[in-house]
Amino acid sequence: MSPRPLLLLALHLSAALSLAPAARETRIIELLGKGRVGLPQSDEVELDELVANLEGRKPTIASVRGDWDLLYTSKSEFDPANPLGRRVDGTAPGIEKIFDVAFSQAEAVASSSPIQRFVTGLESVEIRQVVELDDAGTGRVDQFVEAGENVVFRLSASGSFDEATGRLDFTFDDAYLTAFGVRIPYPVPFRLLGDEASGYLDTRYVSDTLRVSRGNKGTTFILRKR
Template sequence: MAFRVYTTNLGFQWNPTPTFSPIFKTRNLRYKSPKLFESSSSIRRNVTVNGSNVVDEQQQVSFNEQENKLIEALIGIQGRGRSASPQQLSDVDRAVQVLEGFEGVPEPTSSSLIEGRWQLMFTTRPQTASPIQRTFVGVDFFSVFQEVYLRTNDPRVSNIIKFSDAIGELKVEAAASIKDGKRILFQFDRAAFSFKFLPFKVPYPVPFRLLGDEAKGWLDTTYLSPSGDLRISRGNKGTTFVLQKKTVPRQRLISAISTGTGVREPYSLLWQAIDEFISFHQNPSRDETELQEGEWQMIWSSQVETDSWIENAANGLMGKQVVKENGQIKFLVDIFLGLRFSMIGKFVKSGKNLYELTMDDAVILGGPFGYPIEMESKFNLELLYSDDKIRITRGYNNIVFVHLRTDGSSKK
């Protein structure tokens, strides 16, 4: 037995009408950004869909070629390395080793460029990682920073977990000293929560004095960029850290989405990151690119919540998209308990950066079995931006999507 569903970009009709409850909720926004949600024709006049601006955006932040390769390897890695695939870890490790053999700032601990607040972008996760690192560092919703101040009367290295602008942060401080041109010695001695809703700090309940040598450690800076914007460090517990003072637009976009910063505020950091990214790649002189094949996981959409998850799934508003070179596209959504929704269709190029999608082969999969669903969905897909790692599109009902590539394939 199958039921019929017909969807278009104008509405959604059931025949008959089974009852489904929403199982998934994607990140959704109820407000419209004044730039991003202009009419489709307006966007097409201003936005170029071309990944060749990737190098341009990194050069504007003063990264050299080898640093760009490391940043490129970091794009799309979730949990600062916690959820990285073997291929992603290999790419990062290779780029790190190249930079460590590259000519950076000599004796970085003697340079003023090492001072300041650094954002943690990636870390390896050995079994010896600290409880704080295991608990907070792999969670994208939190921002993680390290402050280094060595040229004061009280030299310190501090690790900071920023929960959000509204909640506050946890700061773990260590007294620091310079051993040589690369190594900083430190000993943790205090920590406290700073909550926005409290006028005082709340001590973090760790008896550092009783920990003895467990509270001590060292940190080697194995690469410091001449610009002072990128640093690679290795700790005494075998952990490798990649930190940046400045980030490129793609990193800011993914970070804003991951943290959900200001999801419902129209002028929030999230909206600013998306608008900045789209505006940065406006260049009518560049050639258009094709809809790239590969597996693409949706990480954000501007969708307003609907009453049915199957409506979202049929219109590509959730889950993963698998694009094949022969013009075939598949929507995949994990439901629960091993059940998956799959819908296959075709895409045909209809204009510059525009495609017509027809989805008409749907099934709910459970192991080796499938339950067919007679349904059809037709809508236009507009490419706003695409490179090897990120794709931004406008699809069903003018909803804007951000997808990350998950299969690690090279651009064709």
Template structure:
């Protein structure tokens, strides 16, 4: 079925060397008109029959500007290029792509560590020779498409992933790969154009060394969340021989490694950006002082990703010293807690330092002035999914140097911590009053 996967099968004809764009316009503001207006103008009989006036678009202001132009053009695209681009936007996009490919970005990209990682597909030019899997999945807006490039000491693997959503699962198509700097023992690159039913392959050699990744698919499977096993992808890779092979040329890799252009063996341009995990984006948002709405959006994304410990309340990763990085306080939260939230050093000690079955919240006003509350804690084994820890506060005090001053507090019914996410370094919890907390291991 596959001679080259949607993210791996591409390649393109040569384009003009100069970065000029011929556009149909009466004035420069026509370029900024709405998509609907473009469609009306371009589809009207008058527009189709009238002679085109032309104007030159100024040369791009460098690779960064060209990359930004591409991202702006793709902001309204649906199905990774299936719809949403009018003629003018497509010409602007192609001109910016030409600019980047002439620049080249990082030289010898297949030797760069910046090529490794997970990439998200934003756009494919979707030629008529696209492979069946590309036609089936890539154009569906509800799905996300990724490419993983895994670099080992002496080998490379390329994995193409179609995500059907965090609650459904994914299809993962894997390939062993060959590069100039990491040749795969016994690997023979694809030679011919292949069978038309699978899409014709280009046979052009690479323009220069260390830019091409040759590959051969060797396994694939559906991984559904609701099944305890993987479902094999119904493609007999071993029987298809050369039809499972292809290549991609890395035609541009940005200096910071977050933007990439690829062309491959089936005549398609692919535009990809580095996929930054929601967890990293959440931590960055907190550190950069993003507003609460943005932090909550990313928090929900991390929680819904389904990662982390499955039974966090019982996990050996739960104990330790955790530093509070951000909180959203409920209206009826403790007044002192609300007053000090996100303003001073705030830690939670769970078991290890606090003692077996103990929890302490420590607010460090200054190095010599602390407010400490202690509690007994234990996993709530009746809670669904074992994701709660019951908390019974038994003391509160102010500490000035070594002096401890007890604080009066009213005995209250036990509360709980609901664990929303836990891994080795990040913890997201919700209190029984509705407050949200983001901690990192300290």
């Protein structure tokens, strides 16, 4: 990298660190605009620094409830040794275990699934997450992938939130596509997948406007409340 880009990166990092805690959230929203856009490298570096230095309140059941628009997901390269993605804790349930045994690596890193990489890479769709929890922290976590008003893919899961750890656990149990009023089932036998149909989101930061979570495959999600 030539000296000029390095200087620009250094300036972006300096600017990110100099912001007051309350202003970092505002700057994140400015960088991301309306949502999951491709960012220049300097903006990616600044965003990473801002997210790493966010200071927020302790996540609660009430604070993670609601209807959230996905603004951004961190990127991960496709790993041919882990084509279904790799979990942060090293576990590999179900089909993932087959690849884990066949292509075992001493230094394998977490990576997102191919479906996640594909869907979150589409600029023409909107993705939102609806978290419905009772006062005990039990309820539903639904994902909606919307291509306009007439085409919606819904991926539904049972969920529970632990205030002590800030972790939102979920297990997918239903999915379907609605296209121009016609409901089309998604042919995945979730009940037969066992742990492979489960995951979690660790809440790293939450406010009345923004939520930053890290998933079980190492992906960082930035969501804005509707």
